[in-house]
Amino acid sequence: MLKSSRFLITAFISLNVSAQNTSYQGFSYPDNASNAISITFDDARHSQVDNGLSLLNKYKVKATFYVSPFNVEERVSKWQKAVKDGHEIANHTNKHLCTGNFEWLRQQGLSLEQASLEDIEKDIIDSQQYIxxxxxxxxxxxxxxxxxxxxxxxxNTKSYVPLIAKHFDTGRTWLDETANNPNFTDFSQLTSLRIDGLTFAEIKTMIEQHRTNNSWIILAGHEIGKGGQYTTDINALEELINYLQKPDAGYWLETVSEVSSYIKEHRKDIH
Ligand SMILES: [Zn+2]
Known part of the structure; x- marks a missing residue:
């Protein structure tokens, strides 16, 4: 019993010490913003350049586009314009391997359950070369x-997070429940919050709920237009931009790589 009480006391003390060490330390962004926020879109869906670019450019907002070459190929000149306009172009692979529980992928042999680390690395490098x-x-x-x-x-499951850490400054996941703590987040597994299918009021409520601890909030969508589970409503997007750009809103709106570089330079690491 004595041994176990000693163990408990020691465990309690070490928990307390680690709680002190990991207690939240503030983080400052440019222009005294309390939060960083990035707007991102995946897959290089055609509506992103057909509908979205002119809206983003109207407000001088720089977004991050995680592109898949097979879609870029059908709108090459528009994507070249997106680059000229200063948007960030990022990698989302060409084969777009996901869980084979998506039947249409599994039937083509394009499931992660059937893939190796070599397969995924080749897809990443091929896409990088195409971009x-x-x-x-x-x-x-x-x-x-x-x-x-x-x-x-x-x-036999293997993580391909180490591959992403080797080839990229950042990797972003999808459908997460948290924003990123600037002093702690793993740049190879940045979280994101879905904006597809939401009204502006719903997006606003969501981001306000996630802005504690000077978080970096990454928003993620697919199509830009009207209607649909995988569509960011274009009017909601415009209202969101207007809201984020209000000087008293306290948001620093920048691309993923701009924000990550800034945080890497200024963070106080906690473990
Ligand atoms: Zn995707």
């Missing part, structure tokens, strides 16, 4: 298709 050749960009950021970070199954 360089077609758009003249060395992509620094990556978004995991479907937010899945593994290959294989069961006891």
């Amino acid at each position: 360089k050749q077609t758009l003249g960009v060395d992509a620094k950021a990556f978004a995991y298709p479907c937010g899945n970070t593994f290959v294989g199954r069961g006891a």
Whole structure:
């Protein structure tokens, strides 16, 4: 009994010490903003350049686009314009491997359960080369298709997060429940919050709920237009931009790589 009480006391003390060490330390962004926020879109869906670019450019907002080459190929000149306009182009692979529970992927043999780390790395490098050749960009950021970070199954599952850490400054997941703590977040598994299918009021409520601890909030969508589970409503997006750009809103709105570089330079690491 004595031994176990000693253990409990020691455990309590060490928990307390680690709680002190990891207690929240503030973080300052440019222009005294209390939060950083990034607007991102995945897959290079056509509506992003057909509908979204002119809206973003109207308000001089720089977004991060995680592109898949097979979609870029059908709108090359528009994506080249997006680069000229100063938007960030990032890598989302070409094969877009996700869990084979998506039947349409599994039937093509394009599931992560059936893939190896070599398969995924080749897809990443091929896409990187395409982006360089077609758009003249060395992509620094990556978004995991479907937010899945593994290959294989069961006891043979492997994470491909280390591959992303090797090739990119940042990797972003999808459908998360938290924003990023600037002093703690792993740049290879940045979280994101879904904006598809939401009204401006719903997006506003969501981001306000996640702005504690000087968080970096990354928003993620797919189509830009009207209606649909995978569509960011274009009017909601405009209202959101107006809201974020109000000087007293306290948000620093920038691309993923701009924010990550700033945080890497200024963070006080906590573990
Ligand atoms: Zn995707």
